[in-house]
Amino acid sequence: MQTDELKKKYILQKILGYGQYGTVYRGVNLRTKETVAIKELRHSNADQGINVQALREIEILKSVKCEQIVALKDLACGQNKTYLIMEYMEEDLLTALRRDTFSEQQVKLIMFQVLQGLAYLHKQGIVHRDIKPNNILYRNLEIKICDLGMAQNLNKQKPQTTRIQNHSYRAPEVFLGQKYCSKVDVWSAGVLFIQLLFKSNPFKGPSEVASFNQILKFCGTPVEENWLGVTSLKNYSTLITEDPKERTLHTLLEKKMPPLLVNLIDSMLILDPSQRITAQQALLHPYFHGMNIERCLNKIQASRKKIKTESQTQTEVFNYPNGNKIIVVSQISQKSKNCF
Known part of the structure; x- marks a missing residue:
């Protein structure tokens, strides 16, 4: 489809967010009236067509x-x-996290879905490489993993870049320069687990070095005894200059989490990736035993129907960024509470 056809089929309503390579809009399909998200990716003349990141995201999303x-x-x-x-979904998990405080059961439901999505990607040989709250769309405890521009299909044997993951969610093997696998996503998911429960990221720092030092503080110093071959990694001598630290992650987690959850997150945040659990293994962990995602989400849907809604007619003006087209749309908006 050419952009001229796009303008006949969809109306761009408002900007939802900006990224390094483009802008995301909320839009409406004029025929079906369905609300959609429209991601506009810009290309420079040097790209000679669609840039590599856009091509990668399109290829993966189509597959x-x-x-x-x-x-x-x-x-x-x-x-x-x-x-x-x-x-389209109304917001991302970062926005929801800033507004709401989630219970452990709500976090359990959210993270089970995140791990389901990751297990699916990993089974296809795809590593997301940028799991963080603002790359997870959210609506009433339902989630969708998005923004796969950084994702890579490991089956294609392409060179690996170490410039992946926000440094607050970056796995230690990426910092240290080891060849990585899908378990970098499991590390990020483990960090997200903690953030949803504590409303803070224990590995957040103003710089890459600061974030890595937070890993050392809570997860201990990687040494040959707990990570065979780690001292020979190319960034080891640069990043690790102090005496070894003990692992204290349990002390942090036990303040707010039951033992099974502590064990799960501890397994997701093991320093040595060869000992870290996979996304599929995390789904099978005893903490999630008896978890039925369909039953939980059906309960959410049923709860929504019982909630009284307030409706009103609303008129807005929507237009394309270049100002070529303006349309006034009347719509019904509804206010409802969270189902829990």
């Missing part, structure tokens, strides 16, 4: 079909721009 991964609905290409039309 996956999973309830926990955002779905690609349409695609439009034009001069220096590509548009990805995807399913």
Whole structure:
């Protein structure tokens, strides 16, 4: 689809967010009235067409079909721009986290879905490489993993870059320069688990070195006894200059978590990736025993129907960024409470 066709099929309503490579809009399909997210990716002349990151994201989104991964609905290409039309959710997990305090049971449901999405990607040989709250879409405890521009298919045997993951969610093997695998996503998910429960990221720091030092503080210093071959990694002598520290992660976690959850997160945040559990193993952990995602989400849907809603007619003006087209839309908006 060309961009001219895009403008006939969709209306861009408002900007949802900005990224390094483009802008995300909320839009509406004029025929079906479905609300969608439209990601506008810009390309420089040096790209000679669609840039590598955009191509990678399109290729991966077209190849996956999973309830926990955002779905690609349409695609439009034009001069220096590509548009990805995807399913829409109201906000990301970072926005929800800033507003709400989640109970342990709510976090359990959210993280089970995150791990389901990761287990699916990893089974396809795909590593997301940028799991963080603002790359997880959220609606009433349902989630969709999004923003796969950093993702890589390990089956293609391409060179690995170490410039992956926000440093507050970055796995220790990436810091130290070891060849990595899908378990970098498990590390990020373990950090996210803690953040949802404590409303803070224990590894957050103003710089990469500061974040790595936080890993040493809570997870201990990697040495040959707990990570065979670690001292020979290329960044080891640069990043580890002080006496070894003991692992104190349990002390942090036990303040707010039951023993099974402490054990699960501890297993997700093991320094040596060869000993760290996989996403699939995390789903099978005793902490999640008896977890039925469909039953939980059906309960959410049923709860929504019982909640009284307040409706009102609302008129807004929507237009394309270049100002070429303005349309006034009247719609019904509803206010409802969280189901829990």
